[in-house]
Amino acid sequence: MRVYLPCTLPALARAVETGELGPAPLTGYAVTPALVEWYASGDTEELEYVALTEAARASLRMLAADLADGVHAAPRRVVVAAEVADGAIQANADVEEKGRVRVAEPVPLAKVAAVHVDDEYAVADVKAAVAALPDADGGDDDARFVVDGAEAHELMWYATQEIPDLLTLDQAGG
Template sequence: MRVYLPCTIPALARMAAAGELGPAPLTGYAVTPALVEWYVSGDTEELEYVALTEAARASLRMLAADRSDGLDVVSRRVVVAAEVGDDTVSAGVGLEERARVRLYAPVPLSAVASVHVDDLSAVPDVDAAVGALPAADKGDDDAKFTVDGAEAHELMWYATQEIPDLLR
């Protein structure tokens, strides 16, 4: 099963050093039966894009959490795409969890298919979105618009052998 795991640049560096993304349990996003049912007209590629987008939103929240912990992190969303065994994954069931999955084992670097990262040109919009998250969560429409602005940027695709270059 292809799973999209939200990440940050510091977490990507830890993954590269450790040879795995963990520890488990991990939250990811995938094409689940609930997502297929919700998005009836979509083909597999469209459904995978929805899962990738959900992971990118979660990456935005990880950036906000790192900042609230006092870490100085670059405002770039990161998503790790990996192939994992179905036996290590359980899918969410609720409307809000239609693409969310839980992984019960760390993801080895050898299972990583690609990494998706914001281009440097997205940094100002991602930074604004991170700052707007608290107000957006309280229903502020202008803040929601700012958060949605980060999604206007497509994540760039990188092969696993390019991870060291991303971390420089």
């Protein structure tokens, strides 16, 4: 099953060092029966886009957590698309979770199909969205608008052999 795993550039660098995304369990997003039920009119491609979008939202939260922990991370959302064995996946039965799954084991980099990352034009909006998250979570409509500004950017697709080039984005600060 194709699973979209939220990530950051520092976490992707750790995965390259260790050869896997982990430790397990990992939170990911996939086309689950609950997502199909929630988005009844969508085809597979549209449903995969919904899962990718949910993973990008989770990546934004990971960036905020890194910042709160003092970890340097370029303000770019990162989503890793990987093929995961069905037996390693637990789907959430709650339809509100929009395809959220738990991956019970680390994901080897060999199972990564692609990486999706914000381009340079999204950096300012992503940085603003990370700063606005606490207020958006508190119900502030202006802050939610700022967060939505980051979500308006499409993530760029990168092949796995381009991962080393992506990691230079974090070393360069953005």
